[in-house]
Amino acid sequence: MLGSTMPTTLESLKARLADIDALHNAVGVMDWDQQCYMPQGGGEARAEHVSRLSRMSHDLTVSDETLRLADEARPESDEDAALLRIVRRDLEKATKIPSSLVEEKSRLSSLAHEQWVRARKADDFASFAPTLERLFEIAREEARHLGYTDHPYDALTDLYEEGATKNGWDAMFDTIRQPLVELVARIKESGVEPDRSFLHGDWDKGAQMEFTTMLAKAVGFDFDRGRQDTAPHPFCTNFSVGDVRLTTRFLDELTSAIFGTLHEAGHGMYEQGSPMEWDRTPLSGGVSLGVHESQSRTWENIVGRSRAFWQRYLPDLKRAFPALPDVDLDTFIKAVNRVEPSLIRVEADEVTYNLHIMVRYEAECDLLTEAVRVRDLPEYWNEKYRQYLGIVPPDNRDGCLQDVHWSGGMVGYFPTYSMGNILSYQFWGRLTADLGDPFDLIAHGDFAPILGWLREHIYRHGSYFTPEELIKRVTGEGLNAKPYLDGITAKYEGLYGLRQTVAS
Amino acid sequence: MLGSTMPTTLESLKARLADIDALHNAVGVMDWDQQCYMPQGGGEARAEHVSRLSRMSHDLTVSDETLRLADEARPESDEDAALLRIVRRDLEKATKIPSSLVEEKSRLSSLAHEQWVRARKADDFASFAPTLERLFEIAREEARHLGYTDHPYDALTDLYEEGATKNGWDAMFDTIRQPLVELVARIKESGVEPDRSFLHGDWDKGAQMEFTTMLAKAVGFDFDRGRQDTAPHPFCTNFSVGDVRLTTRFLDELTSAIFGTLHEAGHGMYEQGSPMEWDRTPLSGGVSLGVHESQSRTWENIVGRSRAFWQRYLPDLKRAFPALPDVDLDTFIKAVNRVEPSLIRVEADEVTYNLHIMVRYEAECDLLTEAVRVRDLPEYWNEKYRQYLGIVPPDNRDGCLQDVHWSGGMVGYFPTYSMGNILSYQFWGRLTADLGDPFDLIAHGDFAPILGWLREHIYRHGSYFTPEELIKRVTGEGLNAKPYLDGITAKYEGLYGLRQTVAS
Structure with missing residues (x-):
């Protein structure tokens, strides 16, 4: 065209990344629609459309032209340098794994998901075992292609949490394992069993939607740049910085949708806090699964399950749900923080949650190295539950078949949940040091200073820094479990009237 | 891969068409989401994503490889031959127009839409005139590139209705112009002015949604393969044969959402009736705008505004909306069929509707040939309204600025609305000949035989035949306005108690 100049290599690269982003986004919108609104008759065509768009996106990503542009592009700013770092890292990983393996994994995990759903329903581990065996073989092959020094787990977990290694996760879990097991034991020995039966009931879904939307709005989720819908499983997705979607589900326990919404709103506010100027680029959005989970x-947990939060909102809750018995704040707080060893991770309380993660982490490391065979997984799993939680699953449905991750070939993901728990308290410690007692603010429903601090120190950086760099910038140190252990120990000693210990 | 055979040229072509379909579909889902659910903050990124996906789809369509495959592919069945005919026709059109013109039109019409919205709001035709001028220049250039024998309009209208020409439209309008003008005059002279004030009110939106969903379900729209949402403008879109989406809006006139829903459900049932085995191919779905409009x-109109329909549903309507006065069937039917020359096409009744279309058709033919200049359009428009409808718009907002089409560069589209009106009566005549009096069925809410006939004769053929071939197969003749003129003359003579004429 007359008057136009040739784009630089960097500009050409950015244009390709924008095309890839558009394809990703199309898949994202289609997935959201499928979970929230799509009629059942749309499933077959939707699967076909999504698979084609995913293939186009993958082809464009690993094309010779994209690789050349990424290789030759020269940064013109610090932001460009950060962007190039991310792009090159992603491309290196994407090109190391042969397309044939990508395709086999994609085909197998689609099949495996259906098999897993059936096997779980029928409590039939044996029918799923051969596929799970093959999925772990693929994981081993992936690790081999990606390369690692110490342990194949390093190669895989780095896909979910940049810089993470098995050694790092081991150190993290070694720090929290014993204190958590002991805290659970002390709580059990206390004999205190808070009543939470009053939370159960046939609560009106419309009223629940209204109340949870009010809370999401109150804490700072921006509904001009997002929305909330219902879906069978709660999740958060985003199509741009200006369009972040939460979903909520309504169970017969009144607080399930409330804490679920606050969790997803935490993810959502992180995405909404990313700079507009990075929208639709790899610099935009949450930096890693662990840091994301810290925000949810x-x-x-820290805000939503606090006494201060319910000091502010329990009266509103009672007004919105007149059938709720007129319990006092103390009873309510004890109910929503009740610690109870249970079988199901997603329903676990704040104290036992990481013990569930440890079982999965240890299982996937041992499956990867074949220290344990897939066919022996149920026994292995049950023994770990006995050891860490003091209970044994009566079947595999609520045992080793409960989570979706492995059927999707995701190995190395689980520890990021624990990292998020730990990191949330670590960040909160810095926030408290800067703001003074944030629970005073929470008790008045004044969340703006808290959200403002998180935006300033975390959200506005998008994916500019590595997770390690970001944590260092915010906390002055690496991942450190002490604030988490101190925090939950103090919280639950108080709630359960335990003799205070000196935090180790 | 081992054991796999090379795909044939035809198979390779079909794979490319499936990729193009996936991209189209992504744009379709994003557009639906934008109109139904997207928060305002998502607009900018959505526009960027849609524009990139549209470009990818266009590039893939007109790529050398697609052209080569379409050229070299050999049909292996009658269906393949029909598919190749459609593909080659589309490609021929797509490649005749230079990319630079496609791009300019796309950019300009995006800008023009915003200008049009502002100009209409401010009743400021002059601010929109230069852009409209350029849009008609582009239309002239498009026509020149596409080629035509008699009139540039032929090249453009064929994009919306395969095989249509200005001569054909002229003949169609010449047949209906005078009878419609006369019928409107006779109705006016009758002095009868049915009361429809009782339809106005602040009707509950939830109850309207429930009632319109019930009706859509009753006439045969399949909610397992579709859904209904609310949007500022009613429309129907589909992502596959198994996933067809209707939208409805709620105004203060009770029947607006009802007739709007039946209209969109008509489009929707046509799409749902396309064969599953053609899903995601160019053979799937409605064959042309005119045939589609005949179904809506x-x-x-024919079903929904009939006495038989309300004989069945007026009691239900009164139960659903207790605030509705207890009017009798006769009063209700006269109200929903009231004929009244008005300024706004989309709110026009069944008799005056085509007069609105004629004004636009004549205007766009004359603008295209520069028989009238854009700056003189308001005067031209108002004179046509005086002549055809006996009223003169007091401003351009409700005059020549009212429709969106020209701001999108769509010239040649309007006559398909009239074709749909005419064709609906023509098809209905054949249906009546086959089924006996369909109004007996309608009075009992038994729509299955009617839908079954339409599926068998029209819907199941998708786009296999050309529109002309399909009309010929169904009716044994070409487009014929006599059943329409006879039908509405008899209907409105009855409703308005006019002296009966012998239909010409």
């Missing part, structure tokens, strides 16, 4: 857990 | 008008 902050709003769900 | 059948269900909206």
Whole structure:
């Protein structure tokens, strides 16, 4: 065209990344629609459309032209340098794994998901075992292609949490394992069993939607740049910085949708806090699964399950749900923080949650190295539950078949949940040091200073820094479990009237 | 891969068409989401994503490889031959227009839409005139590139209705112009002015949604393969044969959402009736705008505005809306069929509707040939309204600025609305000849035989035949306005108590 100049290599690269982003986004919108609104008759065509768009996106990503542009592009700013770092890292990983393996994994995990659903329903581990065996073989092959020094787990977990290694996770779990097991034991020995039966009932879904939307709005989720819908499983997805979607589900326990919404709103506010100028680029959005989870857990657990939060909102809750018995704040707080060893991770309380993660982490490391065979997984799993939680699953449905991750070939993901729990308390410690007692603010429903601090120190950085760099910038140190252990120990000693210990 | 055989040229072509379909579909889902659910903050990124996906789809369509495959592919069945005919026709058109013109039109019409919205709001035709001028220049250039024998309009209208020409439209309008003008005059002279004030009110939106969903279900729209949402403008879109989406809006006139829903359900049932085995191919779905509109008008006007329909549903309507006065069937039917020359096409009744279309058709033919200049359009428009409808718009907002089409560069589209009206009566005549009096069925809410006939004769053929071939197969003749003129003359003579004429 007359008057136009040739784009630089960097500009050409950015244009390709924008095309890839558009394809990703199309898949994202289609997935959201499928979970929230799509009629059942749309499933077959939707699967076909999504698979074609995913293939186009993959082809464009690993094309010779994209690789050349990424190789030759020269940064013109610090932001460009950060962007190039991310792009090159992603491309290196994407090109190391042969297309044939990508395709086999994609085909197998689609099949495996159906098999897993059936096997779980029928409590039939044996029918799923051969596929799970093959999925772990693929994981081993992936690790081999990606390369590692110490342990194949390093190669895989780095896909979910940049810089993470098995050694790092081991150190993290070694720090929290014993204190958590002991805290659970002390709580059990206390004999205190808070009543939470009053939370159960046939609660009106419309009223639940209204109340949870009010809370999401109150804590700072921006509904001009997002929305909330219902879906069978709660999740958060985003199509741009200006369009972040939460979903909520309504169970017969009144607080399930409330804490679920605060959790997803935490993810959502992180995405909404990313700079507009990075929208639709790899610099935009949450930096890693662990850091993301720290934000969902902050709003769900530290804020949402606090006495201060319910000091502010329990009267509103009672007004919105007149059938709720007129319990006092103390009873309510004890109910929503009740610690109870249970079988199901997603329903676990804040104290036992990481013990569930440890079982999975240890299982997948041992499956990867074939220290344990897939056919022996149920026994292995049950023994770990006995050891860490003091209970044994009566079947595999609520045992080793409960989570979706492995059927999707995701190995190395689980520890990021624990990292999020730990990190939420670590960040909260810095926030408290800067703001003074944030629970004073929470008790008045004044969340803006808290959200403002998180935006300033975490959200506005998008994916500019590595997770390690970001954690260092915010906390002045690496991942450190002490604030988490101190925090939950103090919280639950108080709630359960335990003799205070000196935190180790 | 081992054991796999090389795909044939035809198979390779079909794979490319499936990729193009996936991209189209992504744009379709994003557009639906934008109109139904997207938060305002998502607009900018959505526009960027849609524009990139549209470009990818266009590039893939007109790529050398697609052209080569379409050229070299050999049909292996009658269906393949029909598919190749459609593909080659589309490609021929797509490649005749230079990319630079496609791009300019796309950019300009995006800008023009915003200008049009502002100009209409401010009743400021002059601010929109230069852009409209350029849009008609582009239309002239498009026509020149596409080629035509008699009139540039032929090249453009064929994009919306295969095989249509200006001569054909002229003949169609010449047949209906005078009878319609006369019928409107006779109705006016009758002095009868049915009361429809009782339809106005602040009707509950939830109850309207429930009632319109019930009706859509009753006439045969399949909610396992579709859904209904609310949107500012009613429309129907589909992502596959198994996933067809209707939208409805709620105004203060009770029947607006009802007839709007029946209209969109008519479009929707046509799409749902396309064969599953053609899903995601160019053979799937409605064959042309005119034939599509015939189905929406059948269900909206012939079925939905009939006495038989309300004989069945007026009691239900009164139960659903207790605030509705207890009017009798006769009063109700006269109200929903009231004929009244008005300024706004989309709110026009069944008799005056085509007069609105004629004004636009004549205007766009004359603008295209520069028989009238854009700056003189308001005067031209108002004179046509005086002549055809006996009223003169007091401003351009409700005059020549009212429709969106020209701001999108769509010239040649309007006559398909009239074709749909005419065709709906023509098809209905054949249906009546085959089924006996369909109004007996309608009075009992038994729509299955009617839908079954339409599926068998029209819907199941998808786009296999050309529109002309399909009309010939169904009716044994070409487009013929006599059944329409006879039908509405008899209907409105009855409703308005006019002296009966012998239909010409």
